[in-house]
Amino acid sequence: MEKHRDINSMDEVRKVLKKFQDLYANKDTSQIEDYVKDTFSFKEGLAVLGSGMNQWCFNAEDITALIKSHMSNENNYWREVDFKFETAKVFANKDVAWVVSIGNIRNTLPEHEQIEDTINKVKDILSREKKSKENTLDAARKIANLLLETDKGESYVWPFRFTCVLVNENDTWKFHQMQFSLDSESWSYRFIDESYDMSTFEMSKANSSEEMNEIRKVLQVFQDGYTKRDISYVDEYMKEVFLSDENLVVIGTDAEELCLGIDATRGIIESDWKYWGNFKLNVEDAILCVNGDVAYFTTKAKLDRIISRDIS
DSSP states (O other), rough: OGBOOOOHHHHHHHHHHHHHHHHHOOOOOGHHHHHHHHHHHSSSTTEOOOOSOOOOOOSOOOOOOOHHHHHHHHHHHEEEEEOOGGGOEEEEEEEEEEEEEEEEEEEEEEEEHHHHHHHHHHHHHTTOOOOOOHHHHHHHHHHHHHHHHHOOEEEEEEEEEEEEEEETTTTTEEEEEEEEOOOOOOGGGSSSSSTTOOTOOOOOOOOHHHHHHHHHHHHHHHHHHHHHHOGGGHHHHHHHHHHOOOOOOEOOOSSSEEEHHHHHHHHHHHHHHHHEEEEEOOOOOOOEEEEETTTEEEEEEEEEOOOOOOOO
């Protein structure tokens, strides 16, 4: 990937990243609207994903609202955000750049606030019209988690993952796609049957062209590997799907699961195939963008898994 390590482009991109860090450090919400209009590219394919499952932003208004929510004073967990851009992996040519970083969020949550917040959440769960064992377990889980967390003190550090793609528009680097990803309680997004809201998986109608259809074929090969989950196929799969390059970067689902190079990537793929359930990527409706010899995409996925009750 040496041709995607243009030094001048990388230096300019790091300046954009520093301004993004400064925006979060200053927490001046009056600047956010103008910042978004000036620093994001609004051509087709714009997508910003927050840490929540339903935080999908495709326009300036939604992106502004998302960033403001990170800086609001009301129940704000995003108190001190360090993107760690100084150690981020940055790749760029003259037209497009992509960034991978693992940061930290620091905060202090007084114990009485945690207790009050948990009580309110439990009340909400138990007051729902539809009663179920799952609701009861969810309430019990929140109480148990409260007891566990308060024993650790009031200071918190949450690791998170940040990835983004920037494009060069008229000699100005702008964000085009972005994702925040936090380890969080996944039970609120767990479904027990196929009757769930399909919006969690479905995408709006995707753009299409002969070139993009070729890229979808690659995504389908990626999906096919996760469908088969044949460990004996891993080495051949790596050759078909990934560049054999020491600069290869893959981020897993755990906050600190940053894989560098082909060997580390192979390890995470094999682990997924062994321990995950049935993974389904929405290949058909993925939002694809092509810029020269670089393609990038955003889509949704779901994981079907049977969790055994047997603890023996």
